[in-house]
Amino acid sequence: MNPLLGAFTRAGRGRRAAERAKARASERGGRFRAHHYIFERFAAFEGEAPADVHVCYIGDRVRAQFVDWPLIRTDTTVWPRLPAYDEEYFEWIDLLEAVDAAGPVFTMLELGAGFGRWSARGALAARQRGKTVRLGLAEAEPKHLEWLKQHLADNNVSPGDYQVHAAAIAGTRGQATFAVGKITNAGEEWFGQAVVDIESAGRPAAGDYYGRPLLDLGGGMTAITVPQAPLSDVLADYGMIDLADFDLQGSEADAIEEAIRPLTRQVRRVHIGTHGKDIEVRLRRVLQAAGWVCLRDYSVGRQNDTAFGRITFVDGVQSWINPRRL
Numbered sequence: 001m002n003p004l005l006g007a008f009t010r011a012g013r014g015r016r017a018a019e020r021a022k023a024r025a026s027e028r029g030g031r032f033r034a035h036h037y038i039f040e041r042f043a044a045f046e047g048e049a050p051a052d053v054h055v056c057y058i059g060d061r062v063r064a065q066f067v068d069w070p071l072i073r074t075d076t077t078v079w080p081r082l083p084a085y086d087e088e089y090f091e092w093i094d095l096l097e098a099v100d101a102a103g104p105v106f107t108m109l110e111l112g113a114g115f116g117r118w119s120a121r122g123a124l125a126a127r128q129r130g131k132t133v134r135l136g137l138a139e140a141e142p143k144h145l146e147w148l149k150q151h152l153a154d155n156n157v158s159p160g161d162y163q164v165h166a167a168a169i170a171g172t173r174g175q176a177t178f179a180v181g182k183i184t185n186a187g188e189e190w191f192g193q194a195v196v197d198i199e200s201a202g203r204p205a206a207g208d209y210y211g212r213p214l215l216d217l218g219g220g221m222t223a224i225t226v227p228q229a230p231l232s233d234v235l236a237d238y239g240m241i242d243l244a245d246f247d248l249q250g251s252e253a254d255a256i257e258e259a260i261r262p263l264t265r266q267v268r269r270v271h272i273g274t275h276g277k278d279i280e281v282r283l284r285r286v287l288q289a290a291g292w293v294c295l296r297d298y299s300v301g302r303q304n305d306t307a308f309g310r311i312t313f314v315d316g317v318q319s320w321i322n323p324r325r326l
Helices: 003-011 014-028 037-041 089-101 117-128 142-154 231-235 252-258 260-266 277-289
Strands: 053-055 061-063 105-111 132-138 162-165 168-170 174-182 205-209 212-218 221-230 243-246 269-274 293-298 302-306 309-313 316-321
Touching: 037 089, 061 142, 089 105, 089 117, 089 243, 089 269, 089 316, 105 117, 105 231, 117 132, 117 142, 142 162, 168 174, 168 231, 168 252, 174 212, 221 231, 231 252, 231 260, 243 252, 252 260, 252 269, 252 277, 269 277, 277 293, 277 316
Parallel strands: 105 132, 105 243, 132 162, 168 221, 243 269
Antiparallel strands: 053 061, 174 221, 205 212, 212 221, 269 316, 293 316, 302 309
């Protein structure tokens, strides 16, 4: 057995921890021939939905304006399939396993939330298991801050069940220059918004973006100035957290290095979208040193061999579990 999985098994307590460790060993050994076992514990959505929205596996509804996915349905009856074998397949596994292992309240942070699709999915999965939710969504992009509230409402997530942190999550507190797109379509149909290491002072204005001055970064790229918060500030608003899901477009190592102590005290599992090989190295170093166990590690920008076949990864994926909080 992989030594990390052995450590995970020893740290676990009870039948459920041993069962998860056995499943992990099978996944690492490449013996899965179909879908991951966790999908057997949740029902795919079947039913009615408006023809002008996307309906995903767990039943989450996504407005066509939020994404550029092709909308091919012409009727209102839907039977979504299990998720495709792509880099997001592993995000589904982490989400559903975290819900499955949670107590009566499933607590999740979505850091770099976009329009909050993984939070909505977590809420729907928890609802299937008769659990309530507490969600924290951190997002800096002002249009997406509007969208995420609409998306959660579309999926019947009550405002009392979530908290929004309107900031870019990084390693320090302050103001950040935040790239939002091209001059011709700033922020439209693009979810690569990120903190950039460019001084915004004195940059020429390129218009207005959701009530904020739009700055010309050159090369056709534009930015706004947004609040920046360290991860530890967000964690301070929560107790125990079942899953922290990171998509910070290059700030993930800074954020986790800054907050590794409270992260290790409070969080059971992390799923991290990675955006550079140097970032991946830093994440491995800091999480291993803090005693976390790596469940999956697929590098950015390449094809990786997985238990579910050879998959092309645009962003990388790291999944870690905290043996102290099983």
